Each structure stands twice: as C-alpha cells, then as structure tokens.
Amino acid sequence: MQEKTTVDGSLEQSEGGWTFDEQVAEEFDAHVRKSIPLYEQVQSQVVDLADWFLQSEGEEKVYDLGCATGTTIEQLVNRYGTEGPPSFIGIDIQAPMLDRARERIGDCSNVDFLQADVSSHMSFPGASMVISLFTMSFVREEDRRELVQQIYDDLEYGGAFVFAEKTRARSSQFQDIWNEEYWDFKASQGLTEEEIIGKAKTLRGQLRPLTVAEYEDILTDAGFDVDRDVDIFFKWFPWTGIVARKR
Numbered sequence: 001m002q003e004k005t006t007v008d009g010s011l012e013q014s015e016g017g018w019t020f021d022e023q024v025a026e027e028f029d030a031h032v033r034k035s036i037p038l039y040e041q042v043q044s045q046v047v048d049l050a051d052w053f054l055q056s057e058g059e060e061k062v063y064d065l066g067c068a069t070g071t072t073i074e075q076l077v078n079r080y081g082t083e084g085p086p087s088f089i090g091i092d093i094q095a096p097m098l099d100r101a102r103e104r105i106g107d108c109s110n111v112d113f114l115q116a117d118v119s120s121h122m123s124f125p126g127a128s129m130v131i132s133l134f135t136m137s138f139v140r141e142e143d144r145r146e147l148v149q150q151i152y153d154d155l156e157y158g159g160a161f162v163f164a165e166k167t168r169a170r171s172s173q174f175q176d177i178w179n180e181e182y183w184d185f186k187a188s189q190g191l192t193e194e195e196i197i198g199k200a201k202t203l204r205g206q207l208r209p210l211t212v213a214e215y216e217d218i219l220t221d222a223g224f225d226v227d228r229d230v231d232i233f234f235k236w237f238p239w240t241g242i243v244a245r246k247r
C-alpha cells in the first residue's frame with residue numbers, strides 16, 4: 001500500500017491513489033474551491049449556457065457526468081424548478097459523493113442520481129445537454145474518446161456538450177507558467193507547499209489532462225464541427241471550459 005500524504009488539513013490520500021472516497025466526499029465542497037480557480041464562476045457560466053440550449057420543449061434531459069456532491073444540479077434546479085421538464089440526471093461512480101448529492105437536492109421529481117462508470121458504454125437518451133465538469137481527466141484517454149462519441153450520438157440536434165477540465169499548455173514554455181500560476185493560486189487559498197506537492201503525488205496516474213488541441217481532435221472525430229460549433233467559454237491558465245454544439 002502506497003504511503004499516505006496530507007492534501008488539505010486532515011484530508012489524506014495515498015500517493016498515486018486519489019479516490020473520491022468517504023473522507024474526500026466529506027471535505028469535497030471546501031476542498032474543490034481551494035483546488036479549482038473560479039470554481040463558482042464556472043458553475044454559474046454553465047447554468048447560464050443552459051438557457052441557450054434548453055428551450056422548454058418536450059421532455060428535455062440534462063446529464064451531469066461526474067456530478068460529485070450535486071453542486072451543478074442544485075444550481076440547475078434553482079434555475080429551472082423542481083418538477084420539470086427539464087429533468088436532470090446526475091451520474092457518478094462513487095457512492096459517498098452521490099449520498100451528499102442526494103442529501104443536498106432532497107426530493108425533486110425531475111432529478112435522478114445514478115451510480116455508474118461513465119466509461120462503461122453508457123448512453124444518454126434524449127440529451128439536450130451533457131455537462132461534465134472536472135471529470136473527463138479521470139477517464140482513460142481511449143475511454144474518453146468513446147464517451148465523447150456516445151455523447152455526440154445521443155445529443156439531440158441543437159443540444160450541447162459542455163465540459164471544463166484541467167488542460168495542458170500548447171508548449172512546454174507555457175506549461176511551466178501555467179503550473180506556477182496554479183501553485184500560487186493554491187497557496188493563496190491557504191494550502192501549504194507540502195499539501196500542494198502531496199496532492200500532485202496523489203493524482204499521479206489518476207489525472208490525465210490533454211491539450212485543448214487534443215480535445216478538439218476528439219470532438220472532431222466524434223462529429224462536432226470544431227470551426228463552427230465548438231468554442232471556449234472559460235479559460236484560466238491550465239483550466240479550460242469548452243462548449244460543443246451538435247448540428
């Protein structure tokens with residue numbers, strides 16, 4: 001068993017073995033805000049984007065892949081109501097995360113949470129929007145390609161795939177700058193140098209960021225028209241939000 005390292009106060013994980021277990025689930029909402037710059041802004045931009053892709057017609061469905069503790073779905077429910085349409089389906093592989101999401105959302109007839117591995121050939125029937133925030137990098141690259149293909153195939157005409165991820169820079173020069181800006185952000189959130197390095201070690205082999213160009217290739221191969229229907233809605237050094245519309 002790998003050595004445990006501290007990543008945020010009493011939160012510990014093993015090197016190369018980051019998992020969204022019970023302890024992470026307990027601390028997730030506070031920890032994610034110290035780990036992802038402008039986390040709340042991204043959430044609110046994604047909900048704003050929904051206004052452009054949900055037209056209150058028929059049984060519209062929004063899927064949130066890697067919904068974690070339900071932050072995004074909570075904001076969507078606050079915006080669109082608790083009865084639907086639209087209906088919201090939150091999917092996550094980890095039961096402790098889903099427990100928090102269910103607690104947070106309570107009884108809403110238009111929300112379902114599902115424990116599943118999004119890389120296991122899932123389908124997303126009737127999707128007007130597929131959202132995935134800070135999750136795709138945990139999916140193996142070959143599975144990510146298949147997942148994006150499935151999303152494209154299942155999206156309704158005019159629907160959108162909206163995702164945000166840690167991304168690698170186009171060049172090593174910028175990668176160095178992005179890294180150091182990111183460390184400074186984490187330090188500004190009160191994380192110690194030991195915790196910043198410790199977290200990086202826990203994510204070894206777990207988090208596999210791609211460049212924006214590599215995501216564009218995956219989107220193109222799936223069928224999205226990158227020149228016409230794909231754009232960046234958020235950028236902060238190594239963090240990127242991308243919206244891809246199916247036409």
Ligand SMILES: C[S@@+](CC[C@H](N)C(=O)[O-])C[C@H]1O[C@@H](n2cnc3c(N)ncnc32)[C@H](O)[C@@H]1O
Nearest residue numbers: 020066068092093094097117118133134135138
């Ligand atoms: C960084 S968190 C996501 C944060 C969340 N989307 C938000 O905006 O607050 C990543 C989530 O993806 C989930 N996850 C990782 N791999 C997954 C997979 N293969 N299938 C489903 N969920 C997965 C984890 O359990 C975790 O809850």
